[in-house]
Amino acid sequence: MIELTSPESVGLCADRLARIAAHFNRYVDAGRIPGYLVLVARRGQVAYLHRYGARDVQSGRPVEEDTIFRIYSMTKPITSVAVMMLYERGLLQLDDPASEYIPGFERLEVFESGDAEGYLTAPAEREMTIRDLLTHTAGLTYGHLHAHPLDEMYRQRDLLGDGMTLGDFVGHLSELPLLFSPGTRWNYSVATDVLGHIIEVISGQSLARFFAEEILAPLGMVDTGFSVPLDRVERFAANYDRDGAGFRLIDSPKESAYLSEPTLCSGGGGLVSTASDYLRFSQMLLNRGELEGARILGRKTVELMTSNHLPGNMDLSGMGYLLQSETRADGIGMGLGTRHNLRRGGMGTQTRHDGVGFGLGGYVLINPAAAQILGSPGEFGWGGAASTTFWIDPREDMTAIFLTQLMPSSSYPIRRELRVLANQAVVE
DSSP: OOOBOOGGGGTBOHHHHHHHHHHHHHHHHTTSSSEEEEEEEETTEEEEEEEEEEEETTTTEEOOTTOBEEOGGGGHHHHHHHHHHHHHTTSOOTTOBGGGTSTTGGGOEEEEEEOSSSEEEEEOSSOOBHHHHHHTOSSOOOGGGOSSHHHHHHHHHTTTOTTOOHHHHHHHHTTSOBSSOTTSOBOOOTHHHHHHHHHHHHHSSOHHHHHIIIIIHHHTOTTOBSSOOGGGGGGBOOEEEEETTEEEEEEOGGGOGGGSOOSSOOTTTOOEEOHHHHHHHHHHHHTTSEETTEEOSOHHHHHHHTSOOSGGGOOHHHHBSGGGOTTOOTTOSOSTTEEEOGGGTOOOEEEOOTTEEEOSSSEEEOOHHHHTSSOOTTOEEEEOTTSOEEEEETTTTEEEEEEOOEEOTTSSOHHHHHHHHHHTTBOO
16 A cells, blocks of 8 residues: 655645646546546655546446556656666667667668658668667657658558567668658657667566566566566556547457567557556656665766756757647657647647757656746656656655556646646645
């Protein structure tokens, strides 16, 4: 059980925190999300924990404190921590070319014109590096974005599909062009899955084993992994997407692919976890690399990870490739700077990321005023495809986690609203 402390004892207002439940319970009651769990911690203590709604709409089972959720891209910060652990051991450098670990990557070219069936390329200005992969400036993309011919080429090859290994994945990826020359743009991508393969190459272990031995076991993250053991299936939430006024079941807990070990462990989005487990990971980062005597990273490494690494201290609006495009796909971004038309009855969204930079594995808030959001410079975090999110605010010694199972993550402005609702409760 997660132990709770009085909000006032850590400088939060209980009455103001209660606004979180009042707001998000309405989402459940209106049939917008099936159920959720939200947690706010400050000064190392959990001051707020609320759960509401169903983890499985069909069975009526409620969200519980120990419900297991698909965290999708909230896997990326864990993979990034694993990379930085190897960095601390002198086994890689941030400016190492990725081709040192992946034969074929030294010959990558950039898509110039054409379509998925026929195209022209030009030489890349330079090779991609480990830092490019950590910051999503490597020139890669995601097949589901539907915004460029290269996305279709990714889909045609089913790069992260069933039966693939990480070795197969990078082999197929090396046959495709880049979206842009590394370091020149930002584009959300399979870069963190490439890092998962590099971790395997350097460590000589599977990604699942490296995670289990080097991160999950030391931190006591007992319910986090790439699959759900059969004796925990009853705790596993169902996953949905929107279907008119209701939900469409897209992954049933009892028939899920997560019930068996995958052949490809996705460092970009393959983990399941719980609120208590992810809190331990978040608190380790908030503690600058240590939790209850287990030191995962050094203090200066966490500081480097959570600095803005975009060139010239640029933000994502100035750096983004798809963020500047009218063909931007739903689901891009982390919900900072997002404008929604919900109050006008539409579901369209327009996303910008003014004042938001990117570190080694997650966003970094540079300027809250530019982002038009309550927060602190230096706040960092990320979210997942099923509308989950977390962030860490070192200045306020505070972290928040929101878990649900609704795709896509662009369905509602949950992340932006939660930032306001949690931060307005800070009174000391």
